[in-house]
Amino acid sequence: MGLIDRRMGIFLAGLFILTVAIPVGNLLIDGKPVPSYLVSLFGKYLCYALLAVALDLVWGYCGILSLGHGAFFALGGYAMGMHLMRQIGDRGVYANPDLPDFMVFLNYSELPWFWHGFDMFWFACLMVMLVPGLLAFVFGWFAFRSRVTGVYLSIITQAMTYALMLAFFRNEMGFGGNNGLTDFKDVLGFNLQSDSTRAGLFILSAIALAAGLLIAKAITNSKLGKILIAIRDSESRTRFLGYRVEEYKLFVFVVSAMMAGVAGALYTPQVGIINPGEFSPANSIEIVIWVALGGRGTLVGAAIGAFLVALTKTLLTGWLPEAWLFALGALFIFVTLFMPTGVLGVIESTLRRKPAPKPTQEASV
Numbered sequence: 001m002g003l004i005d006r007r008m009g010i011f012l013a014g015l016f017i018l019t020v021a022i023p024v025g026n027l028l029i030d031g032k033p034v035p036s037y038l039v040s041l042f043g044k045y046l047c048y049a050l051l052a053v054a055l056d057l058v059w060g061y062c063g064i065l066s067l068g069h070g071a072f073f074a075l076g077g078y079a080m081g082m083h084l085m086r087q088i089g090d091r092g093v094y095a096n097p098d099l100p101d102f103m104v105f106l107n108y109s110e111l112p113w114f115w116h117g118f119d120m121f122w123f124a125c126l127m128v129m130l131v132p133g134l135l136a137f138v139f140g141w142f143a144f145r146s147r148v149t150g151v152y153l154s155i156i157t158q159a160m161t162y163a164l165m166l167a168f169f170r171n172e173m174g175f176g177g178n179n180g181l182t183d184f185k186d187v188l189g190f191n192l193q194s195d196s197t198r199a200g201l202f203i204l205s206a207i208a209l210a211a212g213l214l215i216a217k218a219i220t221n222s223k224l225g226k227i228l229i230a231i232r233d234s235e236s237r238t239r240f241l242g243y244r245v246e247e248y249k250l251f252v253f254v255v256s257a258m259m260a261g262v263a264g265a266l267y268t269p270q271v272g273i274i275n276p277g278e279f280s281p282a283n284s285i286e287i288v289i290w291v292a293l294g295g296r297g298t299l300v301g302a303a304i305g306a307f308l309v310a311l312t313k314t315l316l317t318g319w320l321p322e323a324w325l326f327a328l329g330a331l332f333i334f335v336t337l338f339m340p341t342g343v344l345g346v347i348e349s350t351l352r353r354k355p356a357p358k359p360t361q362e363a364s365v
Contacts, residue, residue, distance in 0.1 A: 060297030068157030076261030083124030136257030165279030180275025295342025
């Protein structure tokens with residue numbers, strides 16, 4: 001099967017139409033049929049879709065149910081947020097050219113060492129992928145070599161993101177504490193509040209999603225992908241065949257974490273804030289629901305699931321905010337019991353189902 005199969009081709013074509021239609025409707029048509037807030041909202045959905053693809057790569061194809069992918073997403077967001085904070089300079093409330101406002105408020109005398117270099121965009125982009133990738137490498141090195149699998153692995157990934165959330169809430173960590181990083185002004189000299197910048201970030205998010213899908217598809221279609229599926233279906237048998245299972249799992253886990261970091265980096269300037277709440281274990285569980293709803297092990301289905309759940313969340317939290325969590329739990333139970341292949345699987349099975357041929361009457365003799 002080629003890199004772009006029918007399923008992938010249809011999704012990428014739809015993504016291209018969306019990528020063209022939304023900026024055109026916001027920037028070029030009089031009356032703005034697509035308001036500016038919708039550009040940022042759909043840009044956020046695209047970031048969620050990339051995050052879902054990242055999780056589906058490890059869960060759907062390698063059997064690693066990670067409940068800590070929210071941590072990789074948040075770390076990528078913080079890396080970009082640190083660059084955006086450095087770009088504010090003396091335009092902050094305290095007009096300090098070197099220290100962000102929260103550091104002045106907390107009586108920092110100098111910039112912490114780990115903030116150096118984030119004034120350069122290329123360095124921030126490198127950290128967006130390197131920091132989540134390094135955390136995934138260290139975590140995976142110990143977990144996979146210790147042969148931690150199944151629910152135990154899921155629990156320790158959730159413990160990892162919870163520990164990071166508690167750490168980032170502390171003011172002395174140097175990341176803004178409870179308030180996080182916010183009040184961004186511009187990126188590469190472009191005002192983040194302008195419609196053209198919003199549209200540009202939306203287009204970049206769409207390109208990142210398409211690239212993430214193609215990278216994940218290339219991995220899963222290769223010989224490596226077949227080994228990952230073998231590990232998912234029977235890890236012990238794959239190990240007995242002579243494959244170094246932990247190395248394959250470590251590789252795909254690191255790649256997935258880096259993709260999640262890119263999603264977080266694109267998310268931060270479009271939302272305008274990044275805080276420790278993004279590390280919440282509940283966020284990582286919600287990502288699992290996206291993938292399960294769309295269709296585990298399909299990549300495209302994971303992206304669709306992220307869109308559907310995010311859109312439903314936006315609508316319900318506006319109409320019935322107290323009912324959202326109940327609806328989310330009910331949705332997950334319904335999908336688990338009645339739609340094990342997800343929305344994409346149901347759609348494809350319906351399209352494949354052909355009507356039964358009509359009975360023909362034999363000619364009378």
